[in-house]
Amino acid sequence: MLVSDIMKKNLITLGPDSPIYVALELLHKHHIRHIPIVDESNQVIGIVSDRDVRDASPSIFASNQSKDLDNAIKTIMSTPVVAIHPLDFVEEIASIFYEEEFACLPVVQDNKLVGIVTEKDMLQTLIQLTGTHVQGSQIEIKVPDQIGMLPQVTKVVGQRRINITSVLVYPYTSDPKYRVIVFRVQTMNPLPIVNDLKDKGFDVLWPQELEKSNEL
Template sequence: MDPIVTPTHGLKGAPMIVAELMTPKPVTVAPNDTLEAAHERMEAGRFRQVPVVDGEKLVGILTDRDIRQHIGQLAHTRVDAVMSAHPFSVRPSTPVEKAAHLLIANKIGSLPVVEDGKMVGIITASDMLRALAAVLGDASEDSSRIDLDLEGSGEIEAATNLVRTICPLLGVGTYQRKRNQPGREILYVLVPSASGQRVAHALKEYGFKVLAAHF
């Protein structure tokens, strides 16, 4: 099952949005640039794809694969002749989990970020990994993970409040149990390993549906 990146902040939690992870004002190329110029820019920044903008408007995306297919003709081929027009994009306010779904479902490495018709940033698969690290918090060999079925366990706030009465809460997040059950969410909490069994027992005692405890 694929995790849906949903970091929480505070007791009630708030979804992380693209604006918190994106790279603002990314390197871009113009439609009338040559592939040679675009390739040099991508090599300098070690990018595998680069947005194509006309003024401030996103018009396409160029990948290293596009360039490889025209080796020997880079100096004589324009970007707009080989770029992918109308690329997938997101807004700064898009939840990170939705952006992650677009990356995975469409097998792409990045998403331009557009607001009011203008390109304002880019978010990549590497940014998603950083988001996952934020979700996992202080996860380490000294932490334990406990999975709860939210459908049968009530509110996230109640569960995290209970955990905090026992030990520090190292991390918390949610993921979808199955792709064909989009409404079925699993809450996981990370706690110090020394307190794992005690936390799992307390959660069960208070009526939370514990699916698994990874000590």
């Protein structure tokens, strides 16, 4: 999945000389948390968050409230800005959010602002990639870390003619010689698939309680 598939394109931006109170009004009006700051060429030169604006706003007990909010937005914007490209892979930019602890990333193409991706966008994408937005069941299989294991497992699942909504593969933490394949399948009764996998010699990690309840 590409950044262009999830980025927001209808952007609210401000120039560096705009007063802080305008940013405050826009954040409230459009229910957003970040505003890219751009120059006259639409190049990103900063980012302002709702927290930046709140920190810059004086206490209700202060006498110079209006004066402080008249200050230029460039006095509180975060700069320099880390930007991403529309053709970057979403899975790769996730590491930027995690490692840098950013709440949003502007999307730039040919040095021009074309979009923005937020933490919420990333979380929604993760839900889609894992298939948890579709009603179904999850099956986890422990397999040797060898070439060809994934098609072997999908062949068994496919024989039941049940739709696979997502497939994830991650390391088996107890032993690096193994991997865990996680399937989301579009059925509320995964027991037939689980039994097929076990009959083929696969080590099913989840669901295990189905086997126990079946024995009772």
